[in-house]
Amino acid sequence: MHLGRIKGTVVATMVAEGLEGVRLLIVQPLNRELKPKGGMIVAADALKMAAPEDLIYFVASREAALAMEETFVPVDHAIVGIVDELHWSTGEAVE
Amino acid sequence: MHLGRIKGTVVATMVAEGLEGVRLLIVQPLNRELKPKGGMIVAADALKMAAPEDLIYFVASREAALAMEETFVPVDHAIVGIVDELHWSTGEAVE
Amino acid sequence: MHLGRIKGTVVATMVAEGLEGVRLLIVQPLNRELKPKGGMIVAADALKMAAPEDLIYFVASREAALAMEETFVPVDHAIVGIVDELHWSTGEAVE
């Protein structure tokens, strides 16, 4: 899984079968310092409650579909947790 | 899923079983500013209606095959939505 | 799928079960200008007829195995089409 932050929403009326009603959010992957890392991705919101600027972690590839109610959907990134806190072995706590 | 723009078409008569009749488009992946990001990929058009220069999002790996009518096909990138609008948490709307 | 060009052949007598008799070719992935992009990969020839210097497209990961006659084989890249022509939305035709 990777850490990311919710940055926006995708609106699309023309979608493949299985994607009707699936909430798609734009996610910025983050590095350890919670700074942007690489390009934005579009992820399905498996929690149905992620909000703009939330710190989340997402799952990629086939496992993303497993997070959805209907698992045989063409989804390759899904938001599966909202982070409360990160603890580092160096003792710091973040967010 | 990743954002991309349709840039062309692939014509091939010699194809593996399961790929006969599948429409293959050349897609340029895009970043947040909707500028090209990385190299072109060849994606199957699961919507059967994506047009040149359309802003779309595509799914990769095993999930791509799930977007097709016949799901046990050797397809690893599929176009699964045509974007109407993108909303950013900063308040901007794009396209 | 990705565009590539056949650059060579791999000869191996010691192979894992399921790979006996599978033709393995060395493929150079290509970018839009059909110039080399990234390192060579070894792909199974699902068409059984790709020839040196052919412009082809290949599929990666689990989908590669789906292109083979026997689908539960340890294959992660397969050549699934020989390109006749590429059409760009800018109007150019290549190859």
Next chain:
Amino acid sequence: MHLGRIKGTVVATMVAEGLEGVRLLIVQPLNRELKPKGGMIVAADALKMAAPEDLIYFVASREAALAMEETFVPVDHAIVGIVDELHWSTGEAVE
């Protein structure tokens, strides 16, 4: 599989179905010299006993879920072994 070192823990109360009770650790992937390579990832602890600063190896993608007790969970990285020693063909032994 890839080598990595345990660097921290993720605390999240809002998680997707199947992730309740799964221990999530922050892992720094390592190179041959056991120096950091690329960004941190979040991995499920399939061993349930990896400790901060342990040298481990993790598995990615669909195989990660196979390491869990419940295999149809949205997990794409799992810690599957704690390294005792590495032997190089040059004769060195590390850790």
Next chain:
Amino acid sequence: MHLGRIKGTVVATMVAEGLEGVRLLIVQPLNRELKPKGGMIVAADALKMAAPEDLIYFVASREAALAMEETFVPVDHAIVGIVDELHWSTGEAVE
């Protein structure tokens, strides 16, 4: 599949279920000139006979597990062939 060279061995007593007795080798991926390309990976030896410094090719992701005797194991890279010779379309033969 990718070309690589065996560079070492991983010793681990604490492993996830399904990995007991699986031989894990350190592999250096190679480019066309058979020079190192990217970081080392840890791969299961599906042939059970790869030796230090052997030129091999390995398979990644779900297909890696398909190369093992027991296929539902958390393995994402497996050595599936020992290379005898490589032939290039330019006429050279290597190794």
